[in-house]
Structure formats: structure tokens, C-alpha cells
Amino acid sequence: MEVISPIDGAVFATVGEHTVADAERALATAAAAQPAWAATAAGERGRLLHRVADLIRRDRESLAELESRNTGKLLADTRREVERAADCFTYYAGWADKVLGRTIPVPGDFHTYTERVPFGVALGIIPWNVPLFFAAKKMAPALAFGNATVVKPAPETPLTAMALRDLVIEAGIDEDLVHVVVGGREVGAALVTSPDSHLVVVTGHPDTGRAIARAAADTLTPVGLELGGKSPQLVFTDADLDAAADAISLGVFATAGQMCIAGSRLLVHEQVHEPLLERLADRVTRLRVGDPFSPDSDLGPQITSAQRDKTLSFIEGAAGEGARLVGQASLPDDPRLADGYFVPPSLFDQVHPDSTLAQEEVFGPVLGITTFRDEADAVRLANHTRFGLAAGVWTSDVGRAHAISRQLRVGNVWINTYRVLSDLVPFGGFGDSGYGRENGEDAVNLYTTTRATWTSLRAGVPTLFSQARSQ
Incomplete structure (x- = not known):
């Protein structure tokens, strides 16, 4: 082979x-x-x-x-x-x-x-x-x-x-x-x-x-x-938006998004939607896609040509389902990488909860944003998927954080952090x-x-x- x-x-x-x-x-x-x-x-x-x-x-x-x-x-x-x-x-x-x-x-x-x-x-x-x-x-x-x-x-x-x-x-x-x-x-x-x-x-x-x-x-x-997973990250009005933006970016763009726990569904309270969107768009556009052996690169290629093509199909199809592209990184211009399996990290806003981008696992560097009105709406949207592997909750209210965590049908919940793993901690999911x-x-x-x-x-x-x- x-x-x-x-x-x-x-x-x-x-x-x-x-x-x-x-x-x-x-x-x-x-x-x-x-x-x-x-x-x-x-x-x-x-x-x-x-x-x-x-x-x-x-x-x-x-x-x-x-x-x-x-x-x-x-x-x-x-x-x-x-x-x-x-x-x-x-x-x-x-x-x-x-x-x-x-x-x-x-x-x-x-x-x-x-x-x-x-x-x-x-x-x-x-x-x-x-x-x-x-x-x-x-x-x-x-x-x-x-x-x-x-x-x-x-x-x-x-x-x-x-x-x-x-x-x-x-x-x-x-x-x-x-x-x-x-x-x-x-x-x-x-x-x-x-x-x-x-x-x-x-x-x-x-x-x-x-x-x-x-x-x-x-x-x-x-x-x-x-x-697989289609993990939500829930951001409430009292969240530390800078910390959330950093962790959300790493939680979906690291390793070119090829993570079962990728937090690819971002659910944001409508009152903090704009400031968080601004922070994320800035981070996405500044991501450096390139040679994984270069210390200047933030992420490398998709692992296979088939996965590259699949991710590109999600990016190309999102606009047709009403999503709005608000941030995208550039592909490498190094001729040595011309035949590599690179895709541009992409940020979409106004993603409908029933759309393909919101329901299917991309396994690539693509993040979709949906807003919610209150806690009940946030939980409903978070559980509106057949997957149940992981979730993130961003709030400074400890009581709210644990109350929300108990209502999420997932195997792993991170509160005010994301993508932290250990052999000491059980890992698995529900549903798909x-x-x-x-x-x-x-x-x-x-x-x-x-x-x-x-x-x-x-x-x-x-x-x-x-x-x-x-x-």
C-alpha cells in the first residue's frame, strides 16, 4: 500500500x-x-x-x-x-x-x-x-x-x-x-x-x-x-468573551478541525453575538495555514484528499442554506504545498439549526454560529442533534453552568474551557x-x-x- x-x-x-x-x-x-x-x-x-x-x-x-x-x-x-x-x-x-x-x-x-x-x-x-x-x-x-x-x-x-x-x-x-x-x-x-x-x-x-x-x-x-460529534459551545451574556474566543478557535480549528470533539456549533446569546463574532472573525482571518513543520503555521492540511473535498463541499454549500461567510483564512502560496490537501478555515454566521452545516460532522476547520434567546433556548439548540459527545459552557455564573451541564445530552462537558483531556477521566458519548x-x-x-x-x-x-x- x-x-x-x-x-x-x-x-x-x-x-x-x-x-x-x-x-x-x-x-x-x-x-x-x-x-x-x-x-x-x-x-x-x-x-x-x-x-x-x-x-x-x-x-x-x-x-x-x-x-x-x-x-x-x-x-x-x-x-x-x-x-x-x-x-x-x-x-x-x-x-x-x-x-x-x-x-x-x-x-x-x-x-x-x-x-x-x-x-x-x-x-x-x-x-x-x-x-x-x-x-x-x-x-x-x-x-x-x-x-x-x-x-x-x-x-x-x-x-x-x-x-x-x-x-x-x-x-x-x-x-x-x-x-x-x-x-x-x-x-x-x-x-x-x-x-x-x-x-x-x-x-x-x-x-x-x-x-x-x-x-x-x-x-x-x-x-x-x-x-463522531457535532459539539455545541454555549456562550452566555456574562462569559469572558476573549477567553471564549480563544478556546472556541482552538476547539474547532486546531488539527485542521479533524477532531471528534470539535466544537463546531457555536450557540451565542443574541446580546453578545456581535462582539464575539468580531473577535472570532479577527482570529480566523489571521490563522496561518501551511507546512506543519514550520513554526509559523497554525494548522496544516486535511489528512486525505477525500476529507479535503468533503470539507470544501460543506463550505461551498453553507451559503445555499442561508449561512453567511464572515471570516476565512488564506491558503498557503508556497509552491511546494500546491498539491497538498489544504482547506481555508471558515467562519459562518446565521446558521440555521436544521441546516447541513449544523447537523452533519464536517471534520474540518469550519465553525457555524447560531444565536439563542435564553437558557431554555440554548439547551434546546444544544440537544438538537443526533450526536452527543461533548459541549462547552461559557458563563461566570457557577450555578447556571452546572444547571446547564445537567441538561446536555453529551458525555463530556467543559465549563469555561474546552478540549482538555486526560486518561484519568471517562470519555464517550450518546446517540450517534x-x-x-x-x-x-x-x-x-x-x-x-x-x-x-x-x-x-x-x-x-x-x-x-x-x-x-x-x-
């Missing part, structure tokens, strides 16, 4: 494409190796994951450069993402020996307890927007809790997931436990429907999530889905944004299941058994 850099549209690497037989072999190998890994002392699993984190940090610069070349993201951003990947392994290394069961005081003479046990082989399917970190986010908890792991990256961005597997093996983890399978839909379907996939955890588009959930249903394989939660203690529940054990404390035939026999 040819790997294309979105910076200049040129092929810069080739990788071998796996077949369905390769995918099935990877799963079978992982399934065979997993019981010994589950039997490994939890502290030893944690020690090996700490070693992976150390190796990621050792190679931080080469990994960041590879990620930027493959995705077109700013080098400053990919450096942070490499550190996040290392932190992810560090975090789950600490969790490995802290997964506890419970004793349950059931009636009768029994000692009854539960324990959390791994599923077996955890299949992780990841998108192209944050490939290294998402590979880490799937591998680290799976391994920490005793599973084997097979990761399928997007075929457009396989390189850092492959590099991460090399580091996991270098750390001393059996290569049979960790696989990266590169391929298209046929390979993905084979992975999902195989009886050797015991858990499927997906980050991706809602359509992909639906297809995977339907396929996994045939084998009754549990699925966790973190899908998926179900299940990654991160924190919720990751234990996602990557393990419960086994209950009953032991009779009476000699001879257990009491309840003898009662049942006499009946």
Missing part, C-alpha cells in the same frame, strides 16, 4: 497490505498467547508497560516527525500526542495490579466473591486523525488487564501504529500478543466477525460504528464505540457518538468482565443443593 503525505500529495512510504488470511492468523496467534499473559503477575505486566512508555519517550522526535508527515498535523501537536501516548502506557501500567474484585455477603453458608477477568483478544479499530495516540489508547489498557491486542489502523495512516508495536515488542512483551493489521474493509470485516475477537473497541465514524456493531452481533461480541466509556476506572469495566465464584462453607452436600434435591 502506498502511504501519501497530505502536505504535498506525494507518496512517501509503502507498507505491506494484510490479507484476510493474515488477519485471521493474527487473531489466532493472539488468542493462543493470551492465557499465559493473563497468568503473568499483574505487577510484571505493569513493569513492561512502563518500559513501553520509556521507549516512546526515547523515540519521541522520530515518532512525532513520522506522525506529522503521515497526517499533516503540526509538529508541535504531534509532539504532544507522542507524550500523551507515553502517558497512556504509564497510566495503565499503574492500573495493572489494582483491578479488584469483591466479596458478597450472600445468604447461607457460602464464601462468594467476584473478580475482573480479561475477555481474551481485544480488537481495536482506530481512525486516521490521531493514529499513534489511539493505537496506544487501545493497546495499553488491553495489555494492562491481561488481554492480547490486535489493532487495525486506518489504511491511510498505518505507520506510527506499526512503529508502536515494534516498541511494545522491544519492551519485552511477546510479539504474539500484539498485532497491527493493515488493510481495507474486507480485512476489517474479517477481524470483527472472527470468533477469535472477544471484544471490539472502535474509534471512528458513526457509519463505521453501526456496521461493526451489526457484524459483531452475529458472534455476540461486546463492542465499545467512540464515534456511540456507547461505552474509555479511560479511568471505566476502562477496567470495558476491557474486563466479571466472574463470580461460590464456595460452600459446610461439609458434605451443600445446603441449598440438598434442599433442591428433596423437593
Whole structure:
């Protein structure tokens, strides 16, 4: 397979494409190796994951450069993402020996307890927007809790997931436990429907999530889905407009808007609409689109030509639905970037709540503004979408902030900030944004299941058994 850099549209690497037989072999190998890994002392699993984190940090610069070349993201951003990947392994290394069961005081003479046990082989399917970190986010908890792991990256961005597997093996983890399978839909379907996939955890588009959930249903394989978003940011009259404008801009234009949590629906109280619009228009027009390796660039290209074309179609179609373009950045004029997948960051006002721009996930640097009259109107507009991943609330009234937060049908709410993430905090959504939660203690529940054990404390035939026999 040819790997294309979105910076200049040129092929810069080739990788071998796996077949369905390769995918099935990877799963079978992982399934065979997993019981010994589950039997490994939890502290030893944690020690090996700490070693992976150390190796990621050792190679931080080469990994960041590879990620930027493959995705077109700013080098400053990919450096942070490499550190996040290392932190992810560090975090789950600490969790490995802290997964506890419970004793349950059931009636009768029994000692009854539960324990959390791994599923077996955890299949992780990841998108192209944050490939290294998402590979880490799937591998680290799976391994920490005793599973084997097979990761399928997007075929457009396989390189850092492959590099991460090399580091996991270098750390001393059996290569049979960790696989990266590169391929298209046929390979993905084979992975999902195989009886050797015991858990499927997906980050991706809602359509992909639906297809995977339907396929996994045939084998009754549990699925966790973190899908897309159309996240609102609500700005009230008492908000700090300068702080809001900065965070809103970063929340939708950073990484060229290719974020599931992008705050692409801006809901503004009509009384502060004009001053906030002025601030945002100024910020958008001053954004510098260019080479992600240049420190002067604020954002780079879209990751694929298809995504570039999709984003441009949203920009071109917004005016036809009544939206007004009020701010747009310039494209780079560097001839070296002429064939890159760049799109202009764009700000639209007067966006109708039912329009395509307000309802569909763009996954590009496009922000649409809609006004509201009062709190009830703001909540109604915020929930007027089939997505439910994230939201931002901007107000100096603490009571209002929490009252509004409770009414939002989303999995993540930021108050007077935005796009702050941590492995410690559960993450997931509602509706078309998926179900299940990654991160924190919720990751234990996602990557393990419960086994209950009953032991009779009476000699001879257990009491309840003898009662049942006499009946």
C-alpha cells in the first residue's frame, strides 16, 4: 500500500497490505498467547508497560516527525500526542495490579466473591486523525488487564501504529500478543466477525460504528464505540468573551478541525453575538495555514484528499442554506504545498439549526454560529442533534453552568474551557457518538468482565443443593 503525505500529495512510504488470511492468523496467534499473559503477575505486566512508555519517550522526535508527515498535523501537536501516548502506557501500567474484585455477603453458608477477568483478544479499530495516540489508547489498557491486542489502523495512516508495536515488542512483551493489521474493509470485516475477537473497541465514524456493531452481533461480541460529534459551545451574556474566543478557535480549528470533539456549533446569546463574532472573525482571518513543520503555521492540511473535498463541499454549500461567510483564512502560496490537501478555515454566521452545516460532522476547520434567546433556548439548540459527545459552557455564573451541564445530552462537558483531556477521566458519548466509556476506572469495566465464584462453607452436600434435591 502506498502511504501519501497530505502536505504535498506525494507518496512517501509503502507498507505491506494484510490479507484476510493474515488477519485471521493474527487473531489466532493472539488468542493462543493470551492465557499465559493473563497468568503473568499483574505487577510484571505493569513493569513492561512502563518500559513501553520509556521507549516512546526515547523515540519521541522520530515518532512525532513520522506522525506529522503521515497526517499533516503540526509538529508541535504531534509532539504532544507522542507524550500523551507515553502517558497512556504509564497510566495503565499503574492500573495493572489494582483491578479488584469483591466479596458478597450472600445468604447461607457460602464464601462468594467476584473478580475482573480479561475477555481474551481485544480488537481495536482506530481512525486516521490521531493514529499513534489511539493505537496506544487501545493497546495499553488491553495489555494492562491481561488481554492480547490486535489493532487495525486506518489504511491511510498505518505507520506510527506499526512503529508502536515494534516498541511494545522491544519492551519485552511477546510479539504474539500484539498485532497491527493493515488493510481495507474486507480485512476489517474479517477481524470483527472472527470468533477469535472477544471484544471490539472502535474509534471512528458513526457509519463505521453501526456496521461493526451489526457484524459483531452475529458472534455476540461486546463492542465499545467512540464515534463522531457535532459539539455545541454555549456562550452566555456574562462569559469572558476573549477567553471564549480563544478556546472556541482552538476547539474547532486546531488539527485542521479533524477532531471528534470539535466544537463546531457555536450557540451565542443574541446580546453578545456581535462582539464575539468580531473577535472570532479577527482570529480566523489571521490563522496561518501551511507546512506543519514550520513554526509559523497554525494548522496544516486535511489528512486525505477525500476529507479535503468533503470539507470544501460543506463550505461551498453553507451559503445555499442561508449561512453567511464572515471570516476565512488564506491558503498557503508556497509552491511546494500546491498539491497538498489544504482547506481555508471558515467562519459562518446565521446558521440555521436544521441546516447541513449544523447537523452533519464536517471534520474540518469550519465553525457555524447560531444565536439563542435564553437558557431554555440554548439547551434546546444544544440537544438538537443526533450526536452527543461533548459541549462547552461559557458563563461566570457557577450555578447556571452546572444547571446547564445537567441538561446536555453529551458525555463530556467543559465549563469555561474546552478540549482538555486526560486518561484519568471517562470519555464517550450518546446517540450517534456511540456507547461505552474509555479511560479511568471505566476502562477496567470495558476491557474486563466479571466472574463470580461460590464456595460452600459446610461439609458434605451443600445446603441449598440438598434442599433442591428433596423437593
